Amino acid sequence: MTNIAEPASVNNSVAGTSAMNNVIREARKVLEIEAAGIMGLVDSIDDNFCRAVRLIEENRGRVIVTGIGKSGIVGRKIVATFCSTGTPALFLHPVEAQHGDLGMVLPTDLVMALSNSGETDELNSILPTLKELGVKVIAITGNPESTLARHADVVIYSGVQREACPLGLAPTASTTAMLALGDALAVVLIKRRDFKACDFKRFHPGGHLGERLKVSLNRVMRTGAHIPLVTSGTLLTDALKEMDKKNLGATLVVDGEKNLLGIITDGDLRRVFLRHGDITEITVDEVMTTDPKRIEAGRSVAEALEMMEQYLITVLPIVDASGELVGVLHLHDLLGQGKIRFSQ
Amino acid sequence: MKKYNLPRGLIVSLALPQKKEPEAADFTRLFPMLNTRIDGILIDPLFWKIRDDLARYQRLFIERCVDAIPSHVPVFLVITGSSESETRDILEAVLGAVGQIKETRNIFLVDLPLWYHSNRGLPDYYRGLLSKSDLPVLLMNDPERIQTSKPFYRRRNLVPAVLKKIAELPGVCGLINASDIKHGLSYSRIMRDRADFRIYDGKESLFLENPNKNGLVSVTANLFPSAWKLIAESSTRLEDFPGMPDMIKQRWLLGHFLQQVSKEIDRDAPFFIRYVLNYWGVFEDPPGSPSGYDSETRAQRFVKFHPEPDKIQPL
Incomplete structure (x- = not known):
């Protein structure tokens, strides 16, 4: 009778199973x-x-x-x-x-x-x-x-x-x-x-940056009384008080329907002071940057950040689909959802 | 909760010559070899195949030999007989002989209950047995030994739940487990709420593989006490021993060597150890008859490589 040896691979596989x-x-x-x-x-x-x-x-x-x-x-x-x-x-x-x-x-x-x-x-x-x-x-x-x-x-x-x-x-x-x-x-x-x-x-904060960037602007924007806001025709001195009170480095200018007309920033103020000695008679309409950059409320934080980086701005007005102002966002709010500020 | 001062480390199951009566002279060469290196001594005539009139043997050992053991070394006395009544007799003999000695030194009783009893009714049996004793007691679980006396007996291990019940009795303070790791972990698990209950390894291979922090009972330590002491200490008190690569290597080699010795001796340890001790001139009495067919050949081969007592010095 001939002995039939098991193929080497079978032996190896048995040994392998046992070792495993x-x-x-x-x-x-x-x-x-x-x-x-x-x-x-x-x-x-x-x-x-x-x-x-x-x-x-x-x-x-x-x-x-x-x-x-x-x-x-x-x-x-x-x-x-x-x-x-x-x-x-x-x-x-x-x-x-x-x-x-x-x-x-x-x-x-x-x-x-x-x-x-x-x-x-x-x-x-x-x-x-x-x-x-x-x-x-x-x-x-x-x-x-x-x-x-x-x-x-x-x-x-x-x-x-x-x-x-x-x-x-x-x-x-x-x-x-x-x-x-x-x-x-x-x-x-x-x-x-x-x-x-x-x-x-x-x-x-590092571990959650990605998560923060996905968040909708609705969740992080400043709304209501937290928005620095003046209406068209307001004196610049009153606008200054609003800027100082809301502490955002800017104020938004709207019409009676809350449609966004412009924005006045700290930079605009510097330029006004250099040009005019007396600012008591000046209205916001003469100073503001008209048709400012804006973003819709449903967009993400990442999109807002991208826009801020692209246009080198730190304050971004947020409007709804009809163009009505609903909120405002500062760059610091994006980085820490308002909890962490570089300035603190 | 009463504190029993149970030792940690190396407990040596003392080699007993094949004699009906122990004499202090039998141990005059062995004790000095062990003395400074051990944390406890187990007197287990059953293991050393001494079966006749164990009550008398243990009584004589206490009367004649205990004084030769340094007083700081705890002594564990096995009280197991072939039946419940013989065990009671041994216990009574031990209690009678211990007398005043127990005031000056740590003495513990050890019983291998499944040798003569089943798991069923064991807690009640112990309640009765230990009612007369005021000495702390350890149980022993040794399935391999039980197999030799009850080859067809299905349950050779103490049931953990039974152990827990027995451990509730006053004085029951530990277990020597010579079973496998699975049982060892089960006993640890069930006794985890008893910090004072100490579980020792009763099997050398078990300890060498996964060291028990409480220590072990060793048989081969009769031959290599300092090597065992080093391994037991380094394994139970990890950080005291520096982790230098050469030290680790030496410990590894030493542990491996003890593993080999343990494996070689395991099949007929009483004969093998007596043979070697007799060859070394430590025991005067001959080793008796071997149980295994090749025990004598293996023992002869062993002494050829180890013609003198343990020369291994602590690292």
């Missing part, structure tokens, strides 16, 4: 270990966690997060989360701290020190100076009996049952647990401070 299964099994095991590590912390959240939250809430300075190695990397992420959720924070490298960076710590600050063992020399060596400064220390550590824990004002336990890495060569579940605790602190603080979506957007 091992990869999947191993990856699942790692995730299970890390999940168990975090779950193990659920019941360890106690009064100490509340005390840490209270310390951060009452803190008048910044939260200085410090740690070395993987804990340091986790610390940097915690800083990023704190900053974007309304808790001023910065990262302090323990080694740099020993060489002068401790100067950035003010007595009004609060220090959050991260170390799984709580026996990291570089970190523990800056503790005495921190205590001298009178700074409160929150320790996040897996060893509540460690040097770090003993010197801290509040200890948050971050210990896990098991590491996912063979021989524990790299901290895995323990750093995940630390990261999760940092998130828990940040989220609790968000809720305690009534931090809203608009606040979050405020700290993420």
